[in-house]
Amino acid sequence: MTERIPLLQVENLVITTTGPDGEPVRLIDGISFEVQEGEVLGIVGESGSGKSLTVLAVMGLLPVGLDIAEGSIRWRGKDLVGLRDRELRQMRGNDFGMIFQDPMTALNPLRRVGAQLAEAVRLHQNVTRGQARERAHELLRSVGVPEPEKRAKAYPHEWSGGMRQRAVIAMAMANDPALLIADEPTTALDVTVQAQVMRTLAAAREELSSALILITHDLALAAQNASRMIIMYSGRIVEAGTTREIFLHPTHPYTQGLLKSLISEGDERAYAIPGNPPLPRLRPVGCAFAARCELAKGRSVCTDVRPELELRPNGSYSACHFADELDAGRAPTTGGISHV
Ligand SMILES: Nc1ncnc2c1ncn2[C@@H]1O[C@H](COP(=O)(O)OP(=O)(O)O)[C@@H](O)[C@H]1O
Ligand SMILES: [Mg+2]
Structure with a gap:
């Protein structure tokens, strides 16, 4: 504050x-x-x-x-x-x-x-x-x-x-x-x-x-x-924080996907996040990103419960049920971004 x-x-x-x-x-x-x-x-x-x-x-x-x-x-x-x-x-x-x-x-x-x-x-x-x-x-x-x-x-x-x-x-x-x-x-x-x-x-x-x-x-x-940014997805903020923290410790799978596509830009097999965002009127009750998220596979909390934007230990805000796992590097959902 x-x-x-x-x-x-x-x-x-x-x-x-x-x-x-x-x-x-x-x-x-x-x-x-x-x-x-x-x-x-x-x-x-x-x-x-x-x-x-x-x-x-x-x-x-x-x-x-x-x-x-x-x-x-x-x-x-x-x-x-x-x-x-x-x-x-x-x-x-x-x-x-x-x-x-x-x-x-x-x-x-x-x-x-x-x-x-x-x-x-x-x-x-x-x-x-x-x-x-x-x-x-x-x-x-x-x-x-x-x-x-x-x-x-x-x-x-x-x-x-x-x-x-x-x-x-x-x-x-x-x-x-x-x-x-x-x-x-x-x-x-x-x-x-x-x-x-x-x-x-x-x-x-x-x-x-x-x-x-x-x-x-x-x-x-x-x-x-x-110096600071908010990442929006389907009419909501999914991550917010300093530019430095967002690049070093992204704690939302969507942000990780954006970073991965950025890093692979120009590569032969450039990465793109699969799928498309939902139309606002068809936004699911849970996480709007769930359908495109590796981490959400088989996890009912992602499809059933809307994740709130919560303060992380690094000062960023993330709206992911599994932000802790992402933070600890235990869930390399999109893979290959550890060299950021
Ligand atoms: N005048 C409008 N009437 C109905 N829907 C709209 C209108 N303008 C934008 N939208 C919808 O609102 C959402 C957000 O649009 P917008 O703010 O323009 O997105 P962005 O600037 O991030 O591309 C989109 O789903 C878009 O289709
Ligand atoms: Mg616009």
Whole structure:
């Protein structure tokens, strides 16, 4: 437990939609996590695990038809759940800066990049047009756009993908937010520019001394950038801890599987976790990972009882009935990761 009030504190968040039979379906099934001032938290998991919905809920931007059914989202101690749209919109620009996967969704194709940036500045700051334009150029310069005065006059389609994502990072920085949220910020980009964009993002965070939530399906990317991470699976958190402990002592079979696939990447017989996650409405009563887990074979507790996220002796949290065995190395479920 920490004495400081966290910047962001999500507690038992449940997000539901309505299923085909009219019953509520839990897309996010009771997750809790915190982000401290200035820290980088990674949210890692396969596609569909609930990463985006989690941060959309934080931003107050859940798609129509999805509801926060339970839980709280505290920003500097204040609960955002139930706040009116107007209040949330105000906060969104001032306190959070969001960077989406596809820069084209964040940029208006019909407006010049500089003008969009200046508008983002003016939305929340009482400055003249001229000052906003200056600030826009300054922001573009700080994300490494060369000749910003000239480039600002271009339209988004005249920029490369990497440059566009830099513009989106600049936009997210416009009002010195205390928290940046980046949802798969490099997934839509060429491999060669991914590293540049990540460096830009890291520099932006440094300049603002802001916290960062980095969402990615790529465990390596999270490890390079985040000091702490949560691993999501089927709308739940299955493991949480420092990056170091997650790599050295993973205590959930899913995390072990992710590590094993990471290590074997590029090998002839690269490892992939077999099977697929369950659809939220077909999530089993027990462990959602059981059907894909070696360790769960023949163990009824895995199929019958939902494992809770529990604190481990190493400070990580794991939601596995057999975390003790994994910890002691007595259950090398996925094998071959002892050389991590
Ligand atoms: N608007 C929506 N309506 C119904 N289900 C949705 C909607 N958006 C996402 N989902 C479902 O919620 C789950 C989590 O989605 P998401 O947060 O987008 O996952 P991730 O970002 O980890 O890939 C998935 O099963 C997805 O199909
Ligand atoms: Mg997503």
